[in-house]
Amino acid sequence: MVDFSLWDIVRNLLLALRWTVALSLIAFVGGGLVGLALLVARLSKLPGAAPAVALYVQIFQGTPLLMQLFLTYFGLSMLGIDTSALFAASVCLTLYASAYFTEIWRGCVLSIPRGQWEAASSLAMNFREQLRYIILPQATRMAIAPTVGFLIQIIKGTALASVIGFVEITKAGQMIANATYEPFLVYGCVGLMYFALCFPLSVWSRRLERKLNPLR
Amino acid sequence: MTTTPKTIPLVDIRGLRKRYGTNEVLKGIDLQIERREVVCIIGKSGSGKSTLLRCINGLEEFQEGALTVHGQPLKIHDPHAMRELRQNVGMIFQSFNLFPHLTVGQNVMLAPMLVKALPKPEARQRAEKLLARVGLAEKFDYRPDQLSGGQQQRVAIARALAMDPEVLLCDEVTSALDPELVGEVLQVVEDLAGQGMTLVLVTHEMNFARKVSDRVVFMHQGKVHEMGPPEALFSRPQTPELQQFLSAL
């Protein structure tokens, strides 16, 4: 019977934590880019964009992330793409994040008074210029706090990638718990590590909210 | 000649001082209010009139002095004592403060049922009678936001009366109303005065004060500056501050 020290457990978890962070960043950046594209498409009133994006958002916000992961994983292999768990999880979490980001940012843009758009267009700016120089700078300021806040949701979402086999910290925790027969200790450590990642972001997000949105 | 014992004033304020931080807003108030008296408190904003009123039912805490209602000293940190006090002292607010999630009738019935443990049918009867008294019997099942400001304020009066208070405090009860709605509320207050209710009103309605009150108190910078029957105070103001106040109206 091999005896595992606490350090053995923690060390292995920390190694897996790298993958949690990596997947989170992929989804954050990827989701941000896709979300921004969707936002611009919606705002520029491309024909059919608004209802399509609305449906897209409704699907990702109205269904379990776990189902989305399964569908991506099995869907990709059905399309003939030989896929690793990491790839499938990255694709799924990117799209998941993009749906939430586009909604969050749309809310920020909508809360900018109509008068700003009108003033900009009265100055003969075209849509792209209005967006780039007047609207987005203001909306960005308001969007920082909730965007940081959603990063926390992404980090927590990566835990579900374990179910399709990706070895991040939750999966590593399961494997270690089974090997050591110490589920209380192991899952406790996993929880604390997620907490260590997410709590500082929570605090920062709240501070940003107070600083950048004092009117709220 | 037999000396009849002097009746204890209903509200007895002596040497009341109140500070907000370092700013003293009430600088030693002495005021006695007798049963069945109607007292109007007037003055510029910032003179401390609303603050004084809110001290009487414990919504504001004072640092020095004594305040006695119906013989009982006010003990703001004793919830039991405050509950007793507030059954005897009712308040009507400038912004009505009706409960938005209850109907008009439920607003009036709530406190008697919860505080006086009145059974529902009796509470309902009382509410119906009081709403009729303020002229709103038919609005029993309406929600507050379906009523005009004047109607809401009259409901607020009925709600306060449902607790059978001995004295009613009115804090600028018409200040938030459109001018054409002021009259209906003042009429109700005048009726209450005529029926012998003890009233303490903070008001800007000088004509009303002149007509209805037994005594007018002019407050200035946290003190009772002048006090007297309305005729005397309004026609022959003694101090320059009151003269200035009345001329600016």
Place this chain on the structure above:
Amino acid sequence: MSLDFLVVLAQWPMLLKGLALTVLLTAIAAPVGSGLGIACAWARLHGPSWLRVLVGSYVELIRNTPFIIQLFFIFFGLPALGVKLSAETASILAMVLNLGAYACEIVRAGIESTPPGQIEAAKSLALNRWQIFFRVVLPPSLARVWPALVSQIIIVMLGSAVCGQISTEEISYAANLISSRTFRSMESYILVTLVYLGFAVLLRQTLNWAGPRFIFGR
């Protein structure tokens, strides 16, 4: 690449059984979790400072860790302390604790936005602290935050999909089972996902109808 839904639909008894358990889990967790949230909100606003710290720690712990870890900790970890729970009980407990933490913050925001005049009026009518909280402050507060609370309940309902991982026989577990039996993974998951979507819509409409009717009267 052909999708054959009929094979999967033939398993409708299993799907129905799974859906029933999902509905049951939600039906228990939603009111109990919301009630816990209301109690915690009150504690954070009016409780003694030790209680505030305790509740604050609970809220931060839940909100900064994934639900699946909370579930695993309760189901796999607690037996080490002698507390052995069935999969269903562990699922309900995890959902209640999860919803409670989020509901606490939602309800707290609602309570804090109560206009002070309401409380003054209630005090002037001699209502005591509990009467003021339950009869005057809470109903309009819940009305104000109802959309946010409903959204959170739906999030927890969707999150319950994870409970299938500890063999709770709710609908995602049924999906896994049907998928492995029929080898029709895409169809199984598409179908179950549509069921979740439908239930989410239904749940939102039901709660939006029930709230004004039963809880905050408008």
